[in-house]
Amino acid sequence: MPPARRAAAPLALCLLAAGCAAGPAPDPAERDVRTAVAAWAGQPSARPAGLPLAQWAYEVTGVRRDGPRATATAELRYRIDGYDTAPAGSAREVRLTQSAGRWTVTGDTAAPGAPPQPWDQGPLEVVRGAHALVLRAGRGGPHPADVAADADRAVPAASAAWPRPWAGRVVVLVPPTQEAMAALLGRPPAAYTGMAAVTTGSTGGAAGPADRIVVNPAAYSQLSAAGRSVVLTHEATHAATRRATTERTPLWLSEGFADWAAYRGTPTAPADAAPALARAVRRGDLPAGLPADRDFAFGADPDALARAYEGAWLACRLIAESRGDGALVRLYERAGREPLDTALGEELGLDGAELARAWRERLRTELAAAP
Incomplete structure (x- = not known):
């Protein structure tokens, strides 16, 4: 028998033999949990109110069940319309309960060890300026309309200093406290003492989410109008120069x-x-x-x-x-x-x-x- 035939014969036997290469049968309950998460994610109520979105989807990566309760680990992929050139990611835990054979989502939080998203920190206020989208969480910190006005002055100043192509717009996050700011960035609160804002983003010009300027409400609120202009122009310039950095x-x-x-x-x-x-x-x-x-x-x-x-x-x-x-x-x-x-x-x-x-x-x- 030629070598190729000898190699193929055990494979054929394996396919015919019961249990030879078969994995565990799919868990119908896990399948139903995944289906419930996908259906919930497609509803407007699952999305932060007022946030302009071009993409919003949960990819379930695992399911843990405990009787009529389940927790789905998932990766949220979302893209802010008009700002993000690629989706942002967030590791999430979605909680569900089962009643009358049907799974219903009851909660959605950041996964353990993962930074929260702004809407995890309280009701979200969304203000769109000429050059900025401002997201304020929890009714704390400076008013988002004031921050949008500051950013609308800062972005043209950054463009004047950096006469190279860039998006010409920024996303500004206003958390309610310095501790909340640190949580968004995944660092200790003490790291941002005295800092009025920081910018996140990927260097080198790869497609990705827009830079986020994260305001420290404790320090930002103490600044004069000139000080706020300096801070936001500094941060907007980081966004403008990102591709060259x-x-x-x-x-x-x-x-x-x-x-x-x-x-x-x-x-x-x-x-x-x-x-x-x-x-x-x-x-x-x-x-x-x-x-x-x-x-x-x-x-x-x-x-x-x-x-x-x-x-x-x-x-x-x-x-x-x-x-x-x-x-x-x-x-x-x-x-x-x-x-x-x-x-x-x-x-x-x-x-x-x-x-x-x-x-x-x-x-x-x-x-x-x-x-």
Whole structure:
């Protein structure tokens, strides 16, 4: 018998023999649970009221039953219409009960260990501005219409600083408390003390959900109108530059550029926008070099973190003033895809050490004599 025939014969016998390769029969109750989740997810009542959605679907990945109760683990995939270019994901647990042979969904929460979604934190208010969609949960924090107005001013400012194609719109989340903000981001609340907002998003330009600007209601509410403008322009600039930002991009450049965009065109004096760094320079504590990536770590000493952001802004301000806005934009683009010294040399005509020396001299000139 040829080898191929010998290999096929056991397979034929296996298919004919009872139980040879058969798996367990599908559980009808599990099938019914999956069907019930799919039917529930298709109803308007399963979706957050007022949220414009282009996609909303639950993929059940497992079912646990305990008599007339069941819990389905699922992956929620949703896409906000007009903002997300790909679905966002959320690990969920859907609870069901059975009555008269029929399964009914009774609850839906974030899976253990998974970040919640805004609508998990209370009733959702949705306000659409010209350039922003604002989602406020739980009736806490600044009013969503006010945040939308702030964002509508910030997005054009970001576009003016970054004259490259981008969506030109942002999604802003307003949780009710700093603790709720931290929960959305999956980090300890202390990591965001003093931070008015942060931006989430994937770098490198891959298709994905829109960046989310997450507001810290405790800090944001204490800001002046000018302060709110700086914060949201900074965060909108992160969204604008996302496609050009990669792991190569040094944080002093990405954070400094965002602050440069936020302060661009304002009469803000360096000592006013960089008070922590000004104090350090006046006491003779001049930084040895440009801020390292580790200097921007969340949860770091607040004064040291402030000095890192302020120093980054002053470095980008120096580049724009000495070489022009266009050179700073081109440097940002190139720094995300090639060695920094190569980009510095070809765009600015200097290397990292020379830039650091010029920056340190600018700190002495502008901050040492500040009151």
